[in-house]
Amino acid sequence: MPFAKESFFNTISFRIFAFFWLTFSLLSILIFSIPYFDSRIYSELSEKELSAYQQEIITSIRHNQIARILAGVPLSHAERFDGIRPVLVDDVDDSSILGATATEIPLLTQFMFSSSDPTRPLKKVFGDVRIVGPFSIHLGGEANKSYTLYFIDRVNAQKEIMSFVFANPALLVGLIILVSTPLLWWLARSIGKPIRNLQMSAKAVALGDFKINKDLETKGSLELRQVGQSFNQMTESLEELLSSQQVLLSSISHELRTPLTRLQLALALLRRRFGEDNTEIHRIEIEARRLDKMINDLLLLSRQQLHSHVSRxxxxxxxxxxxxxxxxxxxxxxxxxxxxxxxxxxxxxxxxxxxxxxxxxxxxxxxxxxxxxxxxxxxxxxxxxxxxxxxxxxxxxxxxxxxxxxxxxxxxxxxxxxxxxxxxxxxxxxxxxxxxxxxxxxxxxxxxxxxxxxxxxxxxxxxxxxx
Missing domain, CATH: 3.30.565.10 (Histidine kinase-like ATPase, C-terminal domain)
Known part of the structure; x- marks a missing residue:
């Protein structure tokens, strides 16, 4: 009967691809889920950091940084890009942000949405800008108002290309696919090709071709080469076994033929002596012919089982x-x-x-x-x-x-x-x-x-x- 058509989904190449992409998908989901579960994205301040920022508040007041912000004095270039500087947000009108540049205001607004508890200040890095806060301060004197204070400073930025890649998850995934697909395809081919060679050799043996395939022992991974070596040893053993059976069959054929030939010769002598009409001799001749035909059929069946694939x-x-x-x-x-x-x-x-x-x-x-x-x-x-x-x-x-x-x-x-x-x-x-x-x-x-x-x-x- 015909062999059932094997599905491509059962091949080792497909399984390697399937398991790889399944693993890759799960890792991608995990990576993109981390920002929602990782507290380090909005990290709490340690005791040491909290003390340092409280000291920074005192320093800002002493050096009149707060006063200059309230007075609307523009920030110098050094203040924008060097060191830590405060930013004030009016407690009454949180849209009133003082001391921040135009590019920093959207970042600060996003940070304020996630961190609004002065008793639990947080920190987060946006590209090359780090924001820390909130801290609550109350200014007496003529102002006599409460403000929420944040600190902004610059950190070392990643290279532009890496920043662009990490800022675009789809591009990052595409880059991983582009790099990994050729490597994975090579891996699948390197595993699948020796197995296909083994399959072809097995089919050849099934068709009676006992030729040793040395590629099974020299190509592929160590495990597959070991399997190929064992397969070649099995093929050699089968060939030796069939050869020994062929010799045995030839011997049996000769041993059966010899007494049958003698019997037929004796019958010929008896027929000459007693004539052609002897019923007993005729009966023996019929049985001898049947025995001869049976031996022929039996030897034919045995030869077919041994040499069924020869002369195809x-x-x-x-x-x-x-x-x-x-x-x-x-x-x-x-x-x-x-x-x-x-x-x-x-x-x-x-x-x-x-x-x-x-x-x-x-x-x-x-x-x-x-x-x-x-x-x-x-x-x-x-x-x-x-x-x-x-x-x-x-x-x-x-x-x-x-x-x-x-x-x-x-x-x-x-x-x-x-x-x-x-x-x-x-x-x-x-x-x-x-x-x-x-x-x-x-x-x-x-x-x-x-x-x-x-x-x-x-x-x-x-x-x-x-x-």
């Missing part, structure tokens, strides 16, 4: 049935049987099969000849494509089989009827050979009841799909 070729599918059916039609006409062929494939020469043509043709011929043996008057052969498989269905109108025997007939040495087997000369290995051939070509064969009243045997052989 890619050939058009019509070469499987044309000669077999021509011979069968000729025999059916001679026996006055109705032999119908329904070939429902347009231009079958366009489709191909990868396999041992002689074995596949023999399997089809075996089923057709069984139908010729057991049919009463009619045989129907249907040939068509189903998905990516060649289907050959052979029906007859013989006596058929019980449903319980549909699977058993493909087992070695299984006989439906001993009497019928003796009459037709069967050994119980024909359909077992067919099943083995089809299985080795990744196909399937099964039997069921025919619409004609007899037996229906279906062959399913995968097509060779070119890229």
């Amino acid at each position: 070729e890619i050939f058009p599918i019509n070469e499987l049935w044309e000669e077999v059916l021509d011979d069968a039609i000729f025999e059916a006409k001679h026996r006055k049987l109705n032999f119908v062929v329904r070939q429902n494939i347009t231009q079958p020469a366009r489709y191909y099969v990868n396999g041992n043509k002689a074995l596949l043709v023999s399997a089809i011929e075996n089923i057709v000849r069984n139908a010729l043996k057991y049919t009463q008057s009619e045989i129907r052969v249907s040939i068509f494509l189903k998905r990516q498989e060649l289907m050959i269905v052979i029906d007859d109108n013989g006596h058929g089989l019980d449903e319980a025997e549909y699977e058993k007939i493909f087992q070695p040495f299984y006989r439906v009827d001993e009497t019928r087997t003796r009459e037709t000369g069967g050994t119980g290995l024909g359909l077992a050979i067919v099943a083995n051939v089809v299985k080795e070509h990744h196909g399937a064969v099964w039997a069921n009841a025919s619409q004609l009243g007899g037996l229906c045997v279906t062959l399913c052989i995968p097509l060779w799909i070119t890229s």
Whole structure:
């Protein structure tokens, strides 16, 4: 039967990508969520810092910085960019901000929105501006008013390009993707390519090619190279095992043939002595021929199991049935049987099969000849494509089989009827050979009841799909 199409989502390359982007997404969410949970964004002052800023308030009053701010004296260049300077906000009208530049007012307004408790002053950095506050002060004398005081000073700014990147999260994410994607793709390829090589080598072994692939031991990560080395060792062991079985099979064949040949020679001598009409000698000859055929079939089955992938070729599918059916039609006409062929494939020469043509043709011929043996008057052969498989269905109108025997007939040495087997000369290995051939070509064969009243045997052989 055909292999199920593997989903791309099950590949190791996709999994690496998926887990990477999942991790990256979670990290991105975490990074962008930190500002909402990290207290350091608006940090509380330590005891030491609080004492220092309280001292700074006293210094500002002594040096008349507060007075100059209230008097509207413009800030000097040094006051704007060097050191710490106070900013006043009217408690009655918080939109009245004194001592801040035009660029600092929006920053201070944002800071005031998040930090408005004088008993718990905070600090925060906006680019190159640090704001600390609020502190509550009350000015006596003529002013006799309360103000909220903030301190502003300059800090070392990050480089402009980095500031721009960090100020634009989308650009930061895009930069990470741009840098990481080629690296990650290289990682996925470096892991996936050795695995694909291993997969191709495994398929080659399944098709009978026991050639060692040294790339499995030299390319890829350490773990994959170790797996490749173990795979090559397994391949060598399989080749040695099959070679030893081949030698054993040849020895068994010779040992079985020798006594059978002697038996046939003795029968020839007996026939010469007692004549051609001796019933006992004739009976022994029949059994000797049956034994010879059984040995041939058994050796053929064993050789197929050992060498099923040898002499494979890619050939058009019509070469499987044309000669077999021509011979069968000729025999059916001679026996006055109705032999119908329904070939429902347009231009079958366009489709191909990868396999041992002689074995596949023999399997089809075996089923057709069984139908010729057991049919009463009619045989129907249907040939068509189903998905990516060649289907050959052979029906007859013989006596058929019980449903319980549909699977058993493909087992070695299984006989439906001993009497019928003796009459037709069967050994119980024909359909077992067919099943083995089809299985080795990744196909399937099964039997069921025919619409004609007899037996229906279906062959399913995968097509060779070119890229």
